[in-house]
Amino acid sequence: xxxxxxxxxxxxxxxxxxxxxxxxxxxxxxxxxxxxxxxxxxxxxxxxxxxxxxxxxxxxxxxxxxxxxxxxxxxxxxxxxxxxxxxxxxxxxxxxxxxxxxxxxxxxxxxxxxxxxxxxxxxxxxxxxxxxxxxxxxxxxxxxxxxxxxxxxxxxxxxxxxxxxxxxxxxxxxxxxxxxxxxxxxxxxxxxxx
Numbered sequence: 564x565x566x567x568x569x570x571x572x573x574x575x576x577x578x579x580x581x582x583x584x585x586x587x588x589x590x591x592x593x594x595x596x597x598x599x600x601x602x603x604x605x606x607x608x609x610x611x612x613x614x615x616x617x618x619x620x621x622x623x624x625x626x627x628x629x630x631x632x633x634x635x636x637x638x639x640x641x642x643x644x645x646x647x648x649x650x651x652x653x654x655x656x657x658x659x660x661x662x663x664x665x666x667x668x669x670x671x672x673x674x675x676x677x678x679x680x681x682x683x684x685x686x687x688x689x690x691x692x693x694x695x696x697x698x699x700x701x702x703x704x705x706x707x708x709x710x711x712x713x714x715x716x717x718x719x720x721x722x723x724x725x726x727x728x729x730x731x732x733x734x735x736x737x738x739x740x741x742x743x744x745x746x747x748x749x750x751x752x753x754x755x756x757x
Contacts (some may be wrong), residue, residue: 571631582696583634584704594696596631596633597631600678600693604678609675612670621656624642637690637692640666640687641660641687643687680693682697682724697725712736714735714738715738716746720739
């Protein structure tokens with residue numbers, strides 16, 4: 564199924580934390596981190612990140628360390644070109660040595676007072692995005708009267724994780740999930756299908 568078919572199946576589709584918003588298959592709004600923070604700040608973050616990562620000794624490094632997206636900069640110490648086995652190995656190494664948590668702390672110190680937030684992203688990366696552009700951003704597009712409940716399912720729900728803000732937002736009912744299968748089971752349970 565392609566992107567257009569997917570967006571046509573739902574009332575709202577939010578890409579990149581809601582910075583890209585489709586409503587009933589039509590693109591309604593899009594924002595850009597570049598427009599918001601400017602080229603100079605963007606390059607400062609990228610240069611700092613590349614310098615920081617160049618000093619890391621990891622089990623593997625595989626390329627594509629910085630990915631520019633509309634809503635964020637995704638920084639990946641192991642490199643997004645890693646294999647699944649290398650991803651899993653880095654994840655275990657990261658849990659033990661707190662590579663990404665220390666990286667987030669270094670970014671926060673370097674860019675203190677900036678308009679930027681830093682969070683652990685997924686299994687192997689760090690997300691850099693403007694303050695307020697976390698996953699709660701998508702809630703700005705939904706009128707309060709549209710839904711009686713909004714459920715959010717996420718795995719990075721602790722402080723510093725990229726699901727933390729929306730998981731704890733008063734407008735959502737948060738669910739901690741551990742895998743795609745767990746997400747499916749919890750969703751089915753919420754819908755009273757099981």
